[in-house]
Amino acid sequence: MLAEFTATPLLSGWPFWALELDPTADNRSIERAYQKITSSLQLKISKAEDFNTPLGVRIRDEYLLREAKALLINPHSRVLAEFWYLKPDCLQSTPLDKTHLSAPINSSASSEIDWCAVFRTQ
């Protein structure tokens, strides 16, 4: 997945954005969307690489799509994706903090507080 998606749980709904689906999609729709978008990428159809997210347009490739499909057909990971799902255009309609969504957590920041020093994750 894109590194920025791992930075916060708020972006756990990313597989829906990558496949251009919403949480009502069933397994068949997921498979169809996956086939259609990967075919479009293979055929190099213009704009097939772009997809909308609350952070703006991002680039998708076959790896990202494969992972998105795998996450959505697995009931456990799908629950998480559904729970955190945000509409790709939500930042235009609600005052969500975009900086917060996109800002990765820098481990070195933890150095100021002793109790965090041992839990560094870059």
Add this chain to the structure above:
Amino acid sequence: MELFFGIDLGTSNSAIACFDGSDLSVIPNSRGETNTPSVLRFTEHSVVVGAKAQNFLFKDPLHTHKEFKRLMGTQVKTTLDQFGQQYTAEQLSSEILKALRQDAIKFKDCTPEHVVITVPALFELPQSNATAEAGRLAGFKKVELLPEPVASALAAGWSEQDNAQAWLVFDLGGGTFDVSLVESRDGLLRVVGHDGDNFLGGRDIDRILVEWVLNQLRDIHSVDINPDQPTHNQVLRHIYQEVEKAKIRLSSQERTSIELEFEWDDDSFEADLIITRPQVDEMVAPIVERAISVCQRLLVQQGLQPGQISRVVLVGGPAHMPIIKSRVAAELAPIAEGNGDPMTLVARGAALYAATIGFKNTSQEFLQQPQSQVDQCVLWLQHPSVCADVQPDVMGRIIDAKHHQPARIQLMREDGQWQTDAVEIDEQGVFFLGVHLLAARNNKFLIKLTDKKGAPIPVTPNTLSIVHGLTISDPPLSRSIGVALANGERRSFIDRGTPLPAKRTFVQYTAETLVPNTQQQLNIPIVQGERNQARFCRKVGNLVIPATQLSQQLPAGSPIEITIEVDRGGNLQASALIVEQKKLITGVAEILTPSADPAALQVGFNQVQGRLMQQQREAFARRDPSAIAALDQLAQKLRGVSKDLALANNDQDAALRAQRNLMETDAELEAFESRDQLEELLNECQTVYFNTRFQVDQYGNDVEKKMLTECEARFNKAIELKRVQEVERLIEQMSSLYYSAYRRNPDYWINQYHSVCSRLHEASQLNRANALAAEGRAYLEASNLTGLESCVRQLWNLIPDARTSGEENHHSGIQ
């Protein structure tokens, strides 16, 4: 005709299967058998594979080889033979694959170039890589690898109608054990999870039975055969061969005799040892229990009880021993019936998988058909080869129209019962069609291309085929892959379970300064495993940035964009982009399983044993029965390691097993030792919680508040269950929440600036750090928070994380 081939390259037996879109068949070898023993014999000018070679295991052991799959991916070679040759497991495997390929050429009139070869689910990258290379050495142009349990699940589920049911595939092969939890839903077969043991198989059962035979010979016949004595090897091979035959006979009869006949002390020796099924059952019980406990571990991981499993599919010869069938049925679920020959299930699944990924081969008959290529319009089609949906989509593009002007395209099903509308081709030459499939059939469509006036245009390809049937999700990565960091931790790049092929990119930072044109080099060790500490993960590769390739100095803290990619064939590619110098370093060295040096293993063994004894002493002093029981289990495991270590000098397989089990025992012991840390961790967790609560209450949004409340509930449960790992995860998550809320504090960057300045003396480049600190002060005085943030971020990268020793971090140079 399009054909799809799949090969089960087994430790004991191998098989090749073929799927033509409708029929799935196993190709027989020249003896008419569907299974070919994975045994080969070299003569001066040729190689003999299979049963014929098997007959020479006893007579010509120097040139006859078996069970080499267990050494795949290692540097171990066979003993120098009389022809002056030595072979790796990879080369030997390629000979088996060549023989199977020849069988396909003979019986299918097709030269397979694309093939799917199965590997045990827990094969690590070096082993997978070696298998793919063996395929290429055998003449296959493209090789895809598939985990064996996935293959057997696909073959077993292909004809099943059950929906949304979970079942287990219990695959006890000659050398490895794999178990998979599988579920089929909406025509998609999904491997929910798998587990296994790379060193548990029929051969372990043989070894136990051979030990029994050796004891019998010593006690009753005064014949003392020593497995460590090289001069006894030939006799030992004979005993192994006879024991295996007796084991197979005991699957259908209650008692049998092991007939032995060999030269001993310059005399011929003969003995018939009677052995009964109950005796064997008793001897192999520990192995069966070990396999069942792996299954139970998998069910626990997936939150299931044995009662929730509908059936168990048994795969592999040893899995059909009566004791295994009865224990599996009693402890797990009823045994599935009607899946055809269990010995060829894996090969059949591989052939089906070849179809799902469109890995087709064309028969000679088709290739010899006259092709009228004159001026055909060329299409590029995209559609699934196999699909569970009866209405899949077909997309395509005109890639060479020649002099034609195609305007519309239409697909007609070959049975004449259905066709699409004539769909318009857009200005980019792209078209999109939905088709209707007949269920459970190979559906062939004729392609009709026309111009604006409706006149037909010759087109290639002029047909396409889609098989309606069960599809399978992409094979998951069996063990997480990541990089070792300088502080001894591991950063996971591609997590276990990620569908393959997979690719991820992350930014890390150099831990030391590299000066150009020196002998310095920066290591990026690539490791595979689930533990957070790098030393418990297996190093599978190393990406090296040599200072000689740098155009200018690379200061510590410089960003390096690292990309790791793994394809379905287990090939690992890694690259490092030095962002500031725009220099890309690619390739991975050391893709071999490190050889298990017996002397080094002994040292490791002594250390683990010492720690274990210390823990045992303390547990006895505390009179803690649960700790004593847990440590007892570890001691038992360590005894197994000790046994293997005794054989390690003459048996590379035993050495590898000792290495793997020692590593696992070490990891488990460390987890046990960390139990004492629980109290300390709980205190820390509480502190983290109070700090996070303060920040979230002040600056957090609704989502963060909700997440923190969830953390509270999990914290209480973790205390109740004393779960160290869960507490660690909670601390990590709450720390993340803390920062996500804290970042909204208007003084955040000011505080960070003061904090990082207090550690300036630790900076890798003091001058640069001082300059940045001065720059930051200026921004602070001017209340320019954006500038301050930039300075702080750069300073963070100059303050190193604590480094651990080379052994613990695989000599990593990144943080």
